[in-house]
Amino acid sequence: MxxxxxxxxxxxxxxxxxxxxxxxxxxxxxxxxxxxxxxxxxxxxxxxxxxxxxxxxxxxxxxxxxxxxxxxxxxxxxxxxxxxxxxxxxxxxxxxxxxxxxxxxxxxxxxxxxxxxxxxxxxxxxxxxxxxxxxxxxxxxxxxxxxxxxxxxxxxxxxxxxxxxxxxxxxxxxxxxxxxxxxxxxxxxxxxxxxxxxxxxxxxxxxxxxxxxxxxVQRRVFEVKVKSENDMEHILRSSLDIEVKGARTVHVTVQGNDQEFVQLLSRCEVQHIDTRPQDLEDIFMHYYDRREVEK
Amino acid sequence: MSLPLYLAMMKSHGKMLGGFIYGASAYIVLIIWIYPSIADMQGFNDMIGALPESMRKLIGMENGINSLSDYVAGEFYGMLFLIILMVYVILTSTRVMARLVDQGSMAYLLATPHSRVKIAITQAAVLLTGLALIVGFTTFSGIAASEWLIEGYQLDVASFIALNILTFLTFSSIAGYCFLISSISNDEKKALGISAGITLLFYILNMAGKLSEKTEWMLNFSIFKWYDPIKMINNETDAFWIGCSLSISTFLLFMISLIVFKKRNLPL
The missing domain is CATH 3.40.50.300 (P-loop containing nucleotide triphosphate hydrolases)
Structure with a gap:
């Protein structure tokens, strides 16, 4: 059309x-x-x-x-x-x-x-x-x-x-x-x-x-707070992109690997979970970056 | 032309147009009304005659005031009406095209199944209708005032109407180049500035050309060379040919505007 x-x-x-x-x-x-x-x-x-x-x-x-x-x-x-x-x-x-x-x-x-x-x-x-x-x-x-x-x-x-x-x-x-x-x-x-x-x-x-x-390719960042240090270690050992943000709090970046993320959480005791909204610019930046790296 | 758009545009221009019509009509009625007292004044022509010739030319009173026609043509058509029409034509031509492009509302008009040419013709029609209404009402008011308001002085109706037709055609040509400028402009203020600048330049050349013989050549570069109300009303000009050439230049200017507007990129 x-x-x-x-x-x-x-x-x-x-x-x-x-x-x-x-x-x-x-x-x-x-x-x-x-x-x-x-x-x-x-x-x-x-x-x-x-x-x-x-x-x-x-x-x-x-x-x-x-x-x-x-x-x-x-x-x-x-x-x-x-x-x-x-x-x-x-x-x-x-x-x-x-x-x-x-x-x-x-x-x-x-x-x-x-x-x-x-x-x-x-x-x-x-x-x-x-x-x-x-x-x-x-x-x-x-x-x-x-x-x-x-x-x-x-x-x-x-x-x-x-x-x-x-x-x-x-x-x-x-x-x-x-x-x-x-x-x-x-x-x-x-x-x-x-x-x-x-x-x-x-x-x-x-x-x-x-x-x-x-x-x-859309990136989403989850803020996850877990109950124990044990869980914390568990999370840090995984292959996900993780950033420690404080006591028992991490930012997990998920990009296409949602399944892996859910499985990881299922093994921990989660106290609180929240998504952090990403603005479009951010999404673009990552998209472009990724493409340039591939080239 | 799109009739619904034409009506809507006429409606939104109504207030401004009404102001111009009221101003022009009221003024011509007023000066015709006071004519008898001027004509009866002893020594008025002597006073005028005492002025230098260039000065008399400038104020449109080369031969003093000999008739109501001379007076109306010199005092109104040569001065104030000229300015009223100049302002109207410059303002309106900018409003009907450049403003819509500048602000972006032209996008909506072009998003209807009408071609650019059709939209532009409608806008040109709005501009010329307004001009015709101002001149038309003024003509009517002038004739009515001279018939009913004063006694003993006659306005030659036929040549008065001829003068008004030529006035309309002169300002149609001015509207033509203003519309052209408006059609190629993306910026309303710029279009207004250029149109006003050119028209004022013509006006100044016209004034300067009348000042002395040395500067007379300047008249050749002004559109107002064609526009000499006193000669027109006394039938001393070749009204038919002037009318024809003004009509042709108006037509050409509007045609060029349409073509240019059709082909250009619009920043909508």
């Missing part, structure tokens, strides 16, 4: 996109991950036809993203990374303008989404918080029931409850055989919804994996 072939775009200071290749099949959810400034939004701008590639091309549903930008929009929903609406309108005013521009008559789907995200649509846009704007943006992207969805950091600004609502919406659309590309900072969100993911860094795609593989 979405094809990106040899896409290159050069900006000054050596930035840009360099020979990007990937494909999202119909009915697939593709996660697009990368640190800030890696080129996620630039790729999406190409898919939306806002930018003309220097080399290579991208297409959606067989239509070239630059030459057929307007026709592609018929079947595409888009959520920009930075949401700015037209001035001087209420949320509802803006949504109905978009509907009229799309010559869409039914408001059923729109109202359903408004209800779902509990949005107060009468609020003027300039008085909206980041989260409210995000909701309006999400509704605008989904309300015409598009076949392809391109979402640039969809959950930024949403509270955890609304993030859940959003993830449910994505899973539902996946059931309906929609093709979705979403960029994200949140590994969790990608993990829960995507079939495959691409990792981009400095304009190059450094990994293109299915979710299972990506999960296996």
């Amino acid at each position: 979405i094809h990106v072939k040899g896409l290159s775009k050069h900006f000054s200071k050596g930035k840009g996109l360099f020979d990007l290749n990937f494909e999202v099949k119909k009915g697939e959810v593709f996660g697009y991950i990368g640190p800030n400034g890696a080129g996620k939004s630039t790729t999406i701008r190409h898919l939306m036809g806002f930018m003309k590639p220097d080399r290579g091309h991208s297409s959606i549903n067989g239509m070239d993203c630059w030459n057929n930008a307007a026709r592609i929009q018929d079947q595409t929903g888009y959520l920009p990374g930075e949401i700015v609406f037209l001035e001087g309108m209420s949320g509802l005013g803006f949504l109905s303008l978009l509907q009229k521009m799309r010559k869409q008559e039914t408001t059923k789907r729109r109202d359903e989404l408004i209800e779902r995200f509990q949005l107060d649509v009468k609020t003027p846009i300039r008085k909206m918080s980041k989260g409210m704007k995000q909701k309006v943006g999400i509704i605008a992207a989904f309300m015409h029931d598009p076949q392809v969805l391109i979402l640039d950091e969809p959950t930024s600004g949403l509270d955890p409850l609304m993030q859940r609502v959003f993830i449910d919406l994505i899973l539902e659309e996946k059931q309906n055989n929609k093709t979705i590309l979403m960029s994200s900072h949140s590994f969790q969100e990608i993990e829960r919804t995507c079939d495959s993911a691409g990792i981009i860094k400095d304009g190059k795609l450094v990994a293109l994996e299915d979710m299972y593989l990506l999960r296996s």
Whole structure:
């Protein structure tokens, strides 16, 4: 459904996109991950036809993203990374303008989404918080029931409850055989919804994996407190990556070897266990490091 | 053109546009209203005649005030209306394109199944409709005021309307290059600055060109060379040809804007 072939775009200071290749099949959810400034939004701008590639091309549903930008929009929903609406309108005013521009008559789907995200649509846009704007943006992207969805950091600004609502919406659309590309900072969100993911860094795609593989490279650190020194020794003798953090407390890093970790714990008397959340940057760093070592 | 977008844009520009229309109409009514007292004033023309010629040219009173038409053309069309329209055209042309690109809301317009050209045509239509409304209301107010507010002085309606059409066309051309600048800019402030800079330069060249014979060549570099309200209202210019060339340059400028906007990279 979405094809990106040899896409290159050069900006000054050596930035840009360099020979990007990937494909999202119909009915697939593709996660697009990368640190800030890696080129996620630039790729999406190409898919939306806002930018003309220097080399290579991208297409959606067989239509070239630059030459057929307007026709592609018929079947595409888009959520920009930075949401700015037209001035001087209420949320509802803006949504109905978009509907009229799309010559869409039914408001059923729109109202359903408004209800779902509990949005107060009468609020003027300039008085909206980041989260409210995000909701309006999400509704605008989904309300015409598009076949392809391109979402640039969809959950930024949403509270955890609304993030859940959003993830449910994505899973539902996946059931309906929609093709979705979403960029994200949140590994969790990608993990829960995507079939495959691409990792981009400095304009190059450094990994293109299915979710299972990506999960296996994800590092998680557990803080474990055990009851006795005996257990402590037991843990230190294992082959896991362990860091002593105090009396009977260790940090265990687990990366793909979950089974081994569970087995080790089963032999000890655990007093307390906690995961330490890792930010995405950390995950990236390790992913990149690992790849570089392999080379 | 997208009608829903056009209506929405007109609505959001309504307040500002209303202000311009009110300002221009109220002012022309006011100066027509006080005309009889100026015309009846003894020695007014002598006073004007005592000024140096270049000065008279600058304030648009080369031959003193001989008729209501001269007075309206010189006092209003040559001065304040010029500035009102300049401000409106520069502000609005920047608002309808560069601002949307700068802020990012253009992304939403282009995420609908309308081509860039279609969106840009809609925005250009908003700009020109506003200009037409200001000139239209002013024309109407001028005619109405001269008919009903004062007695004994006649405004030549036909040439007054011709003057207004030429005014509209002159400022359409200015709108044309401002729109072009707005279409190629990513930065709203930059677009505003460049448009205002060029237009002011034209205006200054026009002023300087009228000052003396030595500086007359400067007029050739100003779009306002085409715009001489007093001569226009007295039918001393080739209104038809000026009108045609202004229309053509307006058309070309907007066409170039559309092509450039279609082909450029947008930082949305």
